[in-house]
Amino acid sequence: MMxxxxxxxxxxxxxxxxxxxDVNLSLLPGTIGLVGNNGAGKSTLLKxxxxxxxxxxxxxxxxxxxxxxxxxxxxxxxxxxxxxAAIVPMLKGVEFVTFAGDLYGMPHRxxxxxxxxxxxxxxxxxxxxxxxxEYSTGNLQRLKLAAALxxxxxxxxxxxxxxxxxxxxxxxxxxxxxxxxxxxxxxxFLCTHLLGDVEQLCQQIVVLDRGTVVRAGTMxxxxxxxxxxxELSWSGPNPPFxxxxxxxxxxxxxxxxxxxxxxxxxxxxxxxxxxxxxLARAQGAxxxxxxxxxxxxxxxxxxxxxxxxxxxxx
Amino acid sequence: xxIDQARYHPWEGKLQSPWVACGAIVRVALMxxxxxxxxxxxxxxxxxxxxxxxxxxxxVTQLTLPADVQKMFLREFGFSANGDAGGDNGFIExxxxxxxxVMILLAFSGSLLVGSDFRLKTLPFxxxxxxxxxxxxxxxxxxxxxxxxxxxxxxxxLLFLEYGLFTTSTxxxxxxxxxxxxxxxxxxxxxxxxxxxxxxxSAYLQRIVPITITWASLFLLLGRLGDYLFRETxxxxxxxxxxxxxxxxxxxxxxxxxxxxxxxxxxxWAAGILVAICAVxxxxxxxxxxxxxxxx
Numbered sequence: 001m002m003x004x005x006x007x008x009x010x011x012x013x014x015x016x017x018x019x020x021x022d023v024n025l026s027l028l029p030g031t032i033g034l035v036g037n038n039g040a041g042k043s044t045l046l047k048x049x050x051x052x053x054x055x056x057x058x059x060x061x062x063x064x065x066x067x068x069x070x071x072x073x074x075x076x077x078x079x080x081x082x083x084x085a086a087i088v089p090m091l092k093g094v095e096f097v098t099f100a101g102d103l104y105g106m107p108h109r110x111x112x113x114x115x116x117x118x119x120x121x122x123x124x125x126x127x128x129x130x131x132x133x134e135y136s137t138g139n140l141q142r143l144k145l146a147a148a149l150x151x152x153x154x155x156x157x158x159x160x161x162x163x164x165x166x167x168x169x170x171x172x173x174x175x176x177x178x179x180x181x182x183x184x185x186x187x188x189f190l191c192t193h194l195l196g197d198v199e200q201l202c203q204q205i206v207v208l209d210r211g212t213v214v215r216a217g218t219m220x221x222x223x224x225x226x227x228x229x230x231e232l233s234w235s236g237p238n239p240p241f242x243x244x245x246x247x248x249x250x251x252x253x254x255x256x257x258x259x260x261x262x263x264x265x266x267x268x269x270x271x272x273x274x275x276x277x278x279l280a281r282a283q284g285a286x287x288x289x290x291x292x293x294x295x296x297x298x299x300x301x302x303x304x305x306x307x308x309x310x311x312x313x314x
Numbered sequence: 315x316x317i318d319q320a321r322y323h324p325w326e327g328k329l330q331s332p333w334v335a336c337g338a339i340v341r342v343a344l345m346x347x348x349x350x351x352x353x354x355x356x357x358x359x360x361x362x363x364x365x366x367x368x369x370x371x372x373x374v375t376q377l378t379l380p381a382d383v384q385k386m387f388l389r390e391f392g393f394s395a396n397g398d399a400g401g402d403n404g405f406i407e408x409x410x411x412x413x414x415x416v417m418i419l420l421a422f423s424g425s426l427l428v429g430s431d432f433r434l435k436t437l438p439f440x441x442x443x444x445x446x447x448x449x450x451x452x453x454x455x456x457x458x459x460x461x462x463x464x465x466x467x468x469x470x471x472l473l474f475l476e477y478g479l480f481t482t483s484t485x486x487x488x489x490x491x492x493x494x495x496x497x498x499x500x501x502x503x504x505x506x507x508x509x510x511x512x513x514x515x516s517a518y519l520q521r522i523v524p525i526t527i528t529w530a531s532l533f534l535l536l537g538r539l540g541d542y543l544f545r546e547t548x549x550x551x552x553x554x555x556x557x558x559x560x561x562x563x564x565x566x567x568x569x570x571x572x573x574x575x576x577x578x579x580x581x582x583w584a585a586g587i588l589v590a591i592c593a594v595x596x597x598x599x600x601x602x603x604x605x606x607x608x609x610x
Contacts, residue, residue: 050442072444076329080442084435089426090346102338103443105329114325121322147439152325183322 004029004187007060012044019044021211031181033198034191036208042191046157050080079148083159087132093143094128100147118146138169155187162197174200195298207304214308229293233262236285244279332445339453340460343427360415364469367408375480405497406565409466416465417533421526424516428454433520447603454513459505467501499568504561507588514595517602533558550576560584
């Protein structure tokens with residue numbers, strides 16, 4: 001299967017700030033979540049993929065188009081929804097979407113007809129003749145989605161589509177995107193710092209931190225990297241039991257000893273929980289509590305970004 | 315309509331050249347201007363002057379007046395002593411007379427047509443479509459030119475047409491066809507210079523107040539400064555500091571009519587100055603138009 005995105009060694013700086021550092025990505029068509037903290041380089045990567053920014057070094061393809069030289073052809077096949085309001089004052093909703101179609105190079109009549117269709121699709125049919133200044137944040141997000149969909153692109157690049165929405169608006173937007181993906185099978189590149197959005201919509205995930213890709217893969221692969229964490233409490237000798245745990249490859253998440261014989265550990269693959277009891281018995285300790293602690297995507301994200309930060313400091 | 319009632323329909327069509335999008339940019343820009351009631355007031359002022367000239371031409375062509383009365387009549391309505399309503403000078407007078415209204419209109423429309431793209435971060439909306447910065451810049455320049463033309467070239471051509479239609483013979487058309495060409499050429503100069511300057515200033519300053527102050531300074535302050543330096547030094551070249559006077563001189567060059575001998579020499583210098591100003595402004599504009607705001 002042809003890669004949707006295939007880029008190698010892409011770097012991009014703004015003055016002394018390195019926004020992207022040696023980014024390598026090979027992603028299959030589908031729904032891809034691009035996550036990272038503010039300033040991680042998500043928007044820069046999105047703009048490099050869209051051909052709005054030329055990388056300082058490296059290159060690659062998106063939908064088979066060269067990211068360095070294929071911008072106009074590429075943008076004809078990609079729909080971009082920017083994070084900012086990005087409105088044209090004095091226009092009505094339907095005129096704005098028609099204008100987006102015109103800018104994509106659609107014949108004007110087609111653009112106008114299509115604007116009505118996509119506005120109905122995103123649920124703005126009733127509001128299409130309102131001035132853009134009168135739209136709420138949630139409706140503006142839908143409008144921008146309609147403007148990105150007007151030329152029926154193969155790929156949608158969505159920059160923070162749920163940004164600024166209240167909980168109900170966010171749920172509605174995610175539902176709309178979920179329906180769109182299910183109905184059209186379009187590939188979607190979702191750039192966000194809200195991991196819940198990614199978890200709900202995406203099949204693949206890319207984690208960016210300080211311009212570097214710290215994790216990339218399918219959501220299933222990512223979930224398989226979720227560590228097997230346990231919280232242990234015991235009575236009896238402390239240091240010998242901890243030493244015994246270390247010998248079998250158990251890692252301590254919280255290394256501080258609070259004197260209460262309670263600790264969070266990560267166990268290696270294939271570890272059997274009965275080993276805890278065997279080790280405790282061998283060291284004369286008694287396990288009083290053993291509790292599984294499942295790591296969700298959010299905590300996994302923090303873990304991998306922290307690891308990346310520590311590696312960078314070294 | 316509920317979301318679940320609407321179905322997604324694919325679109326299968328052929329995309330046109332990105333240059334076609336320049337037309338859409340002009341159309342939307344005019345839509346923005348004409349939807350603003352304040353601009354209608356300014357456009358109305360421009361129309362008043364046009365109607366005055368229309369009436370003068372009607373009176374001059376339809377009423378039988380002695381030559382000296384006709385000249386006085388024209389002078390009273392703002393034509394120069396040499397001016398005649400259907401001749402070269404009449405059209406120069408008309409186009410230049412619209413300058414104040416054009417300046418006011420442009421000062422206010424810069425923020426709406428260009429400044430808002432930067433202020434509201436709409437530029438990525440444009441540049442993420444199938445156009446690049448060349449198409450965006452050409453589209454915006456054409457949009458401002460269209461606004462300028464509405465107040466200058468278009469009414470001037472209408473007046474030319476009116477004068478010709480009020481005469482009984484075809485001699486007017488044969489003798490004065492160069493006037494229409496001159497109006498178009500001078501109009502093109504005004505459009506190009508004003509649009510490049512306005513789009514560049516608006517791209518950098520974005521908001522209406524700084525744009526208006528800069529615009530006014532450019533056309534009023536420099537004019538006054540040029541006049542002052544001319545009075546002090548008696549050197550005519552100082553008067554070329556005023557961009558609007560430069561445009562007027564280039565206009566005289568287009569029509570091939572000069573009020574003073576020295577104006578012909580000055581006109582070529584003025585043309586050079588305008589070309590230089592436009593070149594520098596264009597470089598600055600190309601540098602400013604980018605899809606990504608760099609935040610360090």
